[in-house]
Amino acid sequence: MKGTFPINKIKGTETPFYFYNTGLLRETLETAKKEAGKFGYFIHYAMKANANPRLLSIIREHGFGADCVSGGEVLAALKAGFPASKVVFAGVGKADWEINAALDNDIFCFNIESVPELEVINELAAAKNKVASIAIRVNPNVDAHTHHYITTGLQENKFGINLCDLDMVIDLAIALPNIKLVGLHFHIGSQITDMTPFASLSMRINEIQTKLGERKIRLEHINVGGGLGIDYDHPNRQPIPDFKSYFETFHKHLNLYEGQTFHCELGRSLVAQCGSLISKVLYIKQGTAKQFAILDAGMTDLIRPALYQAYHKIENISSDEPLEKYDVVGPICESSDCFEKEADLNKAHRGDYFALRSAGAYGEIMASQYNLRKLPGSFLSEDFI
Numbered sequence: 123m124k125g126t127f128p129i130n131k132i133k134g135t136e137t138p139f140y141f142y143n144t145g146l147l148r149e150t151l152e153t154a155k156k157e158a159g160k161f162g163y164f165i166h167y168a169m170k171a172n173a174n175p176r177l178l179s180i181i182r183e184h185g186f187g188a189d190c191v192s193g194g195e196v197l198a199a200l201k202a203g204f205p206a207s208k209v210v211f212a213g214v215g216k217a218d219w220e221i222n223a224a225l226d227n228d229i230f231c232f233n234i235e236s237v238p239e240l241e242v243i244n245e246l247a248a249a250k251n252k253v254a255s256i257a258i259r260v261n262p263n264v265d266a267h268t269h270h271y272i273t274t275g276l277q278e279n280k281f282g283i284n285l286c287d288l289d290m291v292i293d294l295a296i297a298l299p300n301i302k303l304v305g306l307h308f309h310i311g312s313q314i315t316d317m318t319p320f321a322s323l324s325m326r327i328n329e330i331q332t333k334l335g336e337r338k339i340r341l342e343h344i345n346v347g348g349g350l351g352i353d354y355d356h357p358n359r360q361p362i363p364d365f366k367s368y369f370e371t372f373h374k375h376l377n378l379y380e381g382q383t384f385h386c387e388l389g390r391s392l393v394a395q396c397g398s399l400i401s402k403v404l405y406i407k408q409g410t411a412k413q414f415a416i417l418d419a420g421m422t423d424l425i426r427p428a429l430y431q432a433y434h435k436i437e438n439i440s441s442d443e444p445l446e447k448y449d450v451v452g453p454i455c456e457s458s459d460c461f462e463k464e465a466d467l468n469k470a471h472r473g474d475y476f477a478l479r480s481a482g483a484y485g486e487i488m489a490s491q492y493n494l495r496k497l498p499g500s501f502l503s504e505d506f507i
């Protein structure tokens with residue numbers, strides 16, 4: 123089954139562009155909010171997945187906070203109207219200006235990843251006569267069983283504080299005068315569709331909290347990061363990810379203290395399925411053993427297949443003719459500029475429109491101008507009514 127696109131209205135629009143189905147986006151946000159709300163959990167939208175301002179304002183309207191990983195994202199979140207009191211700021215390499223921008227705006231919390239970073243935030247906060255709220259990002263050594271480029275919770279990653287150093291970093295955070303330690307932060311990886319790693323994470327957090335409890339340390343919040351995955355193979359089958367199981371897993375396995383709040387940072391699961399990259403076929407090239415559909419979109423518009431061997435379902439939304447096999451490639455001068463080999467697609471012709479599905483997360487935001495190409499455009503479904 124193909125997705126539904128307003129093909130007659132799309133015709134004439136310059137390609138390639140991202141098309142966002144805002145009906146599905148809203149439904150997804152409402153479902154996530156409802157399922158989190160059952161347990162009083164807070165969701166901070168991970169801006170890195172997609173910072174298109176029109177999407178941000180819809181996400182903000184639903185009452186979500188923002189999870190940022192750069193000063194640029196902090197400022198974009200505030201500009202989109204996310205309250206500073208719901209902004210968290212993570213990242214292993216926060217520059218001084220980024221820390222200062224976050225301090226000036228009194229964000230909810232810095233997620234800190236190293237001792238020197240903690241000391242610099244303390245210094246910069248002191249210079250402003252402020253106290254910075256921080257959560258320590260702990261590397262929980264839990265395997266997310268996902269692609270090695272997007273797993274982050276294992277010992278050898280650059281992220282977070284290793285468990286063996288945690289006591290020392292906590293002592294330091296408590297001792298620094300311009301730091302207030304308010305939470306612990308975790309993130310084990312992305313595109314996780316099996317709930318077991320989230321259960322393992324919960325149990326690891328319980329162990330940590332028990333040890334801290336013995337030292338009479340009780341923190342205001344636990345932030346479990348993001349990572350809930352989506353179904354790239356079948357974007358129409360269950361377009362709204364299983365938020366129910368996700369939150370129930372934490373509710374079942376994670377022990378929180380009375381009054382301790384739960385935070386998470388979902389990105390992909392909120393925005394991936396509502397977005398498609400729409401591209402036009404430039405040429406059908408007959409090779410000796412195969413045929414190529416050469417698109418006007420390339421790895422500069424959607425880099426995930428080239429970078430992570432990621433799969434995005436491709437549909438020829440202009441044709442109902444019988445299926446043929448195509449290698450679907452872009453125009454960039456790199457062999458990795460290939461979206462799919464041997465894709466089964468309705469017979470294609472020059473000028474046909476292709477949709478690359480499930481591209482709402484880590485699509486538009488990761489676009490580049492390599493080869494001096496234009497950045498892709500973007501439209502919401504309501505633009506075509």
Ligand code: LLP
Pocket residue numbers: 168171189212272274308309311312313347348349350387388389390391426430483484
């Ligand atoms: N929190 C932290 C600390 C993160 O590092 C990430 C993602 C998230 C939250 C959001 O995770 P999500 O809910 O989206 O899984 N560009 C890659 C994904 C990189 C994810 C990096 N961190 C891709 O296209 O698959």
